Amino acid sequence: MRSVKSYQTSSNSNLISMPQPLTARRSAAISGRVKVPGDKSISHRALILAGLATGRTRIEGLLEADDVLATARAVEALGASVVRDGDVFEVLGQGVGGLSAPDGVLDFGNSGTASRLMLGVLAGYPMPVSLTGDASLCRRPMSRVLKPLMEMGLLVEDDRETLPLTVVGTQDLLPIVYELPVPSAQVKSAILLAGLHAPGRTTVIEPLPTRDHTERMLRYFGAEVDVETRADGSRAVTVTGDAELRGAHVIVPGDPSSAAFLVAAALICPGSDLTIENVLLNPTRTGFFDTLQEMGADIAVLDQRDAAGEPVGDLRIRSSALRGVRVPPERAPSMIDEYPVLAALAAFAEGETRMEGSAELKVKESDRLAATAAGLAACGVTARIEGDDLIVTGTGAVRGGGTVATEMDHRIAMAFLTLGLGAEEPVAVDDIAMIATSFPAFVPLMTGLGARLG
Numbered sequence: 001m002r003s004v005k006s007y008q009t010s011s012n013s014n015l016i017s018m019p020q021p022l023t024a025r026r027s028a029a030i031s032g033r034v035k036v037p038g039d040k041s042i043s044h045r046a047l048i049l050a051g052l053a054t055g056r057t058r059i060e061g062l063l064e065a066d067d068v069l070a071t072a073r074a075v076e077a078l079g080a081s082v083v084r085d086g087d088v089f090e091v092l093g094q095g096v097g098g099l100s101a102p103d104g105v106l107d108f109g110n111s112g113t114a115s116r117l118m119l120g121v122l123a124g125y126p127m128p129v130s131l132t133g134d135a136s137l138c139r140r141p142m143s144r145v146l147k148p149l150m151e152m153g154l155l156v157e158d159d160r161e162t163l164p165l166t167v168v169g170t171q172d173l174l175p176i177v178y179e180l181p182v183p184s185a186q187v188k189s190a191i192l193l194a195g196l197h198a199p200g201r202t203t204v205i206e207p208l209p210t211r212d213h214t215e216r217m218l219r220y221f222g223a224e225v226d227v228e229t230r231a232d233g234s235r236a237v238t239v240t241g242d243a244e245l246r247g248a249h250v251i252v253p254g255d256p257s258s259a260a261f262l263v264a265a266a267l268i269c270p271g272s273d274l275t276i277e278n279v280l281l282n283p284t285r286t287g288f289f290d291t292l293q294e295m296g297a298d299i300a301v302l303d304q305r306d307a308a309g310e311p312v313g314d315l316r317i318r319s320s321a322l323r324g325v326r327v328p329p330e331r332a333p334s335m336i337d338e339y340p341v342l343a344a345l346a347a348f349a350e351g352e353t354r355m356e357g358s359a360e361l362k363v364k365e366s367d368r369l370a371a372t373a374a375g376l377a378a379c380g381v382t383a384r385i386e387g388d389d390l391i392v393t394g395t396g397a398v399r400g401g402g403t404v405a406t407e408m409d410h411r412i413a414m415a416f417l418t419l420g421l422g423a424e425e426p427v428a429v430d431d432i433a434m435i436a437t438s439f440p441a442f443v444p445l446m447t448g449l450g451a452r453l454g
């Protein structure tokens, strides 16, 4: 058994390291049968709920990437124990309300999800806790979670709205009804986690459905959660407070946001025939696959099944000629992390792809609208930003030949390495270090399937 405290990660140390550039070259078929690592969103939630549960939780398939290890360390720093036993992570939780003050600052590295969800947890504890992150995370907006949590009773020192910050929670949290001003599963989840400590019912109203892993997993651990879907498609999610969570057995399915890069590579490299096993197919996460099917992609879903409360299946992808499409704004939450790789694919399609209503992309690890448009321009692809929309003009072929600035963003790095596998000239990215935040095995896994990366 090994405690997570002994895991060293590359991104959250804030050490200045040398950039690690990498080049992608035009590749032949991407073929074989693979599994992608565990879903990042579900992995964060499994660790957090396990820490808040009484008794032992066993987590199979946890994503071992820097973002998730930041959550694991925070859960440990707050008094739960997290140990690895072979392929399974075992968490001994302290119960809702049973966590204790950490010795030092909680460092969330590059992870928006870890920091925002933990702010929701900390709202219920009357103790000062300081949170920080890397340069990218310290630029990202925290007011979106602090505002509702302050309505519930959280205090924030110095009125700060970005990390680093110090917060003090309370045992007397107020339950609230809160309508999300931005479609964000992180904000919804932070409020629901705080609601576990509040007496009565805490409700989050979401005009557009966002990923619902927190709701599903709260129920799985024994909390009372009601979801009402209204005629206009909005959802009211209510958690009943003073909840008790019981340790559970969680099985984390493969991450569709990581699978997206493999799918894209198989679509653009001629002669590919790739099967990805055990991919999470929760409908709040499948907007990318739906869009690809509209673009003419040959993707078959095989053997749909249930894995501990989440739908999963195997995907078989064969290389395909793609056509440009309009991606409507209401689809954005179900594919929010897949826009950079969709934009890369759109470059290989015939005709224009309009990705509408992508404002949230501006506040991710980088401004992904700007970084994607700049990367496409560096590769000779015509793309423009109109307001919150990204428009890519595909011609069926990509020149490549450029160096892409990844802006400390793992998804920009992986999207442009993928694009390079189909481009005429090699495509370099300036730094692959941040890939470790979500998909550390990306390069060896892709290389094993036939990708020319080096």
Ligand SMILES: O=C(O)C1=C[C@@H](OP(=O)(O)O)[C@@H](O)[C@H](O)C1
Residues within 6 Å of the ligand: 040, 041, 042, 112, 113, 183, 184, 185, 186, 187, 189, 211, 336, 337, 360
């Ligand atoms: O709740 C989650 O696990 C996530 C929600 C999304 O962020 P927002 O809530 O900011 O949209 C997504 O971009 C992120 O990668 C993971």
Ligand SMILES: C=C(OP(=O)(O)O)C(=O)O
Residues within 6 Å of the ligand: 067, 110, 111, 112, 113, 114, 337, 364, 365, 411, 438
């Ligand atoms: C946006 C992402 O993650 P987070 O918000 O957790 O940093 C992502 O993984 O693309």
